[in-house]
Amino acid sequence: MRARAAHQFLATFLPRDATGLHALGVRRCLREAGWRSEIFAEAVHDDLASEAHHFREYSRLAEDGDLLIYQMTTATALAGFLASRNEALIVDYHNITPPELYDAWEPAVAQRNRYALDELASLADRSAYGVGDSELNCRDLRALGYERTRVLPLFIDMDRRFAWPDPGALRELEVLKSRGGSDLVFIGRLAPNKAQHDLVQALWVYRRLYDPRARLWLVGQPSCSPYAAALREMVAHLGLASAVHFRRGASDALLAAYYLSADLFVCASDHEGFCMPILEAMHHRLPVVAYSSSAVPETVQDAGVLIQDKSPVALAAAFDAACRRREQLVDDLEPAVRSRLAAFDTRAVSEQLLSLVAEVAGRVPG
Amino acid sequence: MPSVDEHAALIAEIRSLAERTSRADPLDVEAEDQLSRAFFEFTPVGAVNTERPAMLVEQLERSAAISPLVPVDSKKPVGRIAKRLVRKLVFWYMSYVAGQMLRFASYATRLIIRHEERLTEIEEKLSMAHTPVTVLPEDLSEPIDLSGWSERVVGLLQSLAGGVTSEDGSDGPVPATRVLHAGCQDGLLVKQLRDAGVDAYGVDPRWSLVDAGLASDSSLDLREEEIFSHLASVGASSLAGALLTGFIEQLERHRLPQLLDVLRAVVAPGGLIVVVSVAPEAWARTRSTVDVDLAPARPLHASTWTTLLARQGFSDIDVSSLPGAYCVVGRRGP
Structure with missing residues (x-):
């Protein structure tokens, strides 16, 4: 039959x-x-x-x-x-x-x-x-x-996708890292619902109050040109041109390099239907600090830090606390991360x- | 291997630190202003919510400045020369068109600014007209006295001891058993509800009250958290009931629809909402409901709560008098 x-x-x-x-x-x-x-x-x-x-x-x-x-x-x-x-x-x-x-x-x-x-x-x-x-x-x-x-x-199938991080990108990121300062990364289209502008404002506060050499990596295709343009103008206006790094859509190998080199995965999205990059960050044992909205809490569950207050000051304070206790966060979250990935x-x-x-x-x- | 408690404690610590820092407001006024303007200046009207119309007016004035001098920057030297030439050739034309547009934009801008000023004036007069009509404690962060009516409220919520069943779950009915006391202070009502068999917990942003409650009974589930933030993290239809006290007296009017929306989302069908207001003057006296409700930072009239809850699909709404307070109860519809 x-x-x-x-x-x-x-x-x-x-x-x-x-x-x-x-x-x-x-x-x-x-x-x-x-x-x-x-x-x-x-x-x-x-x-x-x-x-x-x-x-x-x-x-x-x-x-x-x-x-x-x-x-x-x-x-x-x-x-x-x-x-x-x-x-x-x-x-x-x-x-x-x-x-x-x-x-x-x-x-x-x-x-x-x-x-x-x-x-x-x-x-x-x-x-x-x-x-x-x-x-x-x-x-x-x-x-x-x-x-x-x-x-x-x-x-x-993340094991297969991220098996080979881009060595060139890893070297370049390591050079920047050697100059000091934390690296925060967000992966996602440049779009209003992803609210990268809130991350930029939080970075501005984070550099002012905690870590003057911190960097933010925004990796993703601009899917809304007016928003991407406004975002870049705001970055320049706040004097963050050398601290905020825009990278258009990257290969899995490049993404793996960003995940491996960063200190935190940060997310301030106002709307996510699921948010796959959060799981990708977990796969790389990169601690997640995210604003609790839409599907983000159910994606993160107890395997990351969810913040209810989206003000730049609150986000910056959370970034600082998470960076300072990064090692402990990675160790303590390990069972929750493993169980999350097992799903x-x-x-x-x-x-x-x-x-x-x-x-x-x-x-x-x- | 770290225990579940350790990892939850670390996450809670980071969250709590973030919230405390935000409340402490460590930025100076100039920095805050710079930050709040930073994105707004580059966005289209309506893209960013702002409670500062002055910023919108500034944006309008800037965009009304229409220049016939088109930028001639170019990556190629020849491009710059060519653009300058074209600009020179069509300048008489561009300046004529730009002049007309500028005149129109100036009139429109002036008109909008006049309307904005007039509106502000009317708002100020209205706000002065609404003098407070009720008496509330001087310091709204002070705890309220629950002892006179706590037993009556426990009696109202006791029916939730067995939980309510939500039909919202995708895998069939899911019972909701938890009852939230928002504005729990030191947990007196949470304790009484727990003793009555109700699966109760409390949330209050005043850490000193929560700490005092936990010091007297560490087995209580009390959390130092901002109430709206907490409600935002509660799952849909996961509560059997919610009791609101204290914070509703000082609720800003624009947050009320948000509160009702979120309550409708988090309370399971069949669950109860109980609102207790400690200012019976707000509804007992002869002043009109509108006067009471519009007075800044005053509690809502009980009949307003009744209407708002009914609009959100709550049924069996009942208003009753308690010693020194009034109480509105509603049941979440399907």
């Missing part, structure tokens, strides 16, 4: 992108469990051309009893396409930034996010399950009418995925 199929759909299939890596992990898991599984996307990066099909091709390949998994990240033609199909559907929601956070900066992006939320809501009745990588995402799904929701952790163990996530798929498949005749 021919094996049943569970296929995935995503808007853009990119290498090194969290959703893309998750989709590859889901496919690997399904195939190992005997399912047929392909990835269909609206746009596919050249490096992954052999790994995916254009989503319109699915109509030709569809078979009775197929399960479809939609990795939902943004507004796209996929939502309409999937709404018009009859196959059982699981929506795996990776969060959409609340539009109001973009209204003043990029109204067009805010509007696109509103469309995306409308599309997500339009699939509620059609979906057998709504899945989120955090409880926050599941709450959003329930608010949009999804009756059955479940948290499914992301497939993260993302590929085997554990595979079991959860297969149980979900089996449950949905059980309701659909094959």
